[in-house]
Amino acid sequence: MSQQEWLDRDFYAVLGVPSTASAEEIKKAYRTLARELHPDANPHNTEVEERFKKVSEAYAVLSDPAKRKDYDRVRRLLRSGGFPGTGFPPGTGSGGFDFGDLFGSGSPFTMGDPLGGVGDVLGDLFRRAGTRTASARPRRGSDVETETRLSFREAVAGMVLPLLMTGPMVCTSCHGSGTRPGTRQRTCPHCRGVGVRNRNLGGFGFSEPCEDCRGTGSIVDTPCPDCQGAGIGDRTRTISVRVPPGVSDGQRIRLPAQGEPGLGGAPSGDLYVTVRVEPDPVFARSGDDLTVTVPVSFAELALGTVLSVPNFDGRVSLKIPPGTQSGRTFRLRGRGVPRRGDAVGDLLVTVEVAVPSDLGHEAAEALRAYARAEEMGGFDPRSGWADSR
Structure with a gap:
């Protein structure tokens, strides 16, 4: 569900309860509608099926105290026609404003905001709603940890240890691009490579991840057949780990860029190998x-x-x-x-x-x-x- 759909939809009206309804009243209303509109009771009725989905979405928000609180705060904000305490008049501008910029860190409009951090509320609300975020943007890969066992004498002398690892790695066919070898990604024509699209609602503007490129700014027309366009695939590899002489029990060895691959061309994480040294009889x-x-x-x-x-x-x-x-x-x-x-x-x-x-x-x-x-x-x-x- 997009941000604009969140703001336009009245979940209380969908369930047929007032905004002051208790949690028990909301549950009761949902159960009544769910029995009436359930697809099993209305086979091949697309209109009823669509309404059942809306009822389920409304209940998912209003039955969760945290989601309902954020939803109510945003509704109060928009009904006011402006932002109390900020001096920002109702209806100002023609739609070039972004909540993330307007209420972000360091914004003058965060001071005296009686709703308490509107930018955070909107961010949390839309993340909870399941909208796509900028997760597809470049992001460093996660670090990986593993253990290996050495004999006492191997630990004292040092050695080069072959370590067998299985997990996500950069696709060897497309080298992480996600495109079929010999082809390239193209810039998304809808967001022009930015990965974000703006929507206007009255005097306010909302930025959303582009639905066409999923926030990446690029479109893959011919996905790599080996990784299906993900740029990452599971495979088994052997890593040579140089164990320095005199390594002690519990010591960690860091191998830079040998962890999970990054997203969108970002660097890979690191691999940390914890050494366990077995006791020697002498x-x-x-x-x-x-x-x-x-x-x-x-x-x-x-x-x-x-x-x-x-x-x-x-x-x-x-x-x-x-x-x-x-x-x-x-x-x-x-x-x-x-x-x-x-x-x-x-x-x-x-x-x-x-x-x-x-x-x-x-x-x-x-x-x-x-x-x-x-x-x-x-x-x-x-x-x-x-x-x-």
Whole structure:
């Protein structure tokens, strides 16, 4: 329904109720008319069918409190013949005025308007009525979000990840123009490419999206057979996503212009890929540092040894001095997670004594002998441990 039809039609008269009717009275009137005018009760009667449509349209507006409020406000405004409080006299001009310009942001006629933002009311009212708006004008495409999973080692090392995406994309046949290859759009002769047409009503003018070109300003005579003139179609594509080294769990990677395509030649949205990193059975992270816990024997810590520690580059040797305590952490510089630039984190190696669950007879006897020798030597592991408690 056009804006002018909205303004010309009296929905209360269509339902046969006064403008002061309650919601219950409006519902009752509609139900009575709907039973009387329903197409099933009046087969092949186009006149009754048309009236039934008008009754349904009127009820759709008056049964909705928000729509009815806006509809009543516009009717009061037009019946007044002018705009109270603005100094704008009734009937001025010959029809060159546009509500969007007259009551838009910054207009002097918005000040002191007792109806409270007429431009907004009209805009909301016509949008709710289902009229075509400027949705066909150029508009940036929506952003798209997805997730991908990487192993711990892939996230640390970085990689190029092939990502399979299915969704709306610019038509590859017409490249988004909507026209058959080899043809072009032509300028709409009714709106002259503006996408908007003006209608006059007394002393006022109303701007509406052009019905012929649907507000685009252009007409497609020979639509693209692949996308039926939409310029957009669903397809599956593979995108190469470069995952930088050292990416962390939950980090988002932005791929510009890889989201949904824009309308009317506008740019596409962006694609955001959230990375989920699976835990590793050996390594963990602490910021840019890699952490690993290496199980060792008591003898290795007491006597000292050289450990072969796993690393993403292979293995690295770590010297353990005699008398090292269980739980001590050693730092190996430059063996951790790559940072931005050429910097690299460290590898933190923690040694931890592993106690055997079953020593065996010979090992148990040897350990008992060691314990006796340790006691004779005066070693007490709990000496001074609880003296301050």
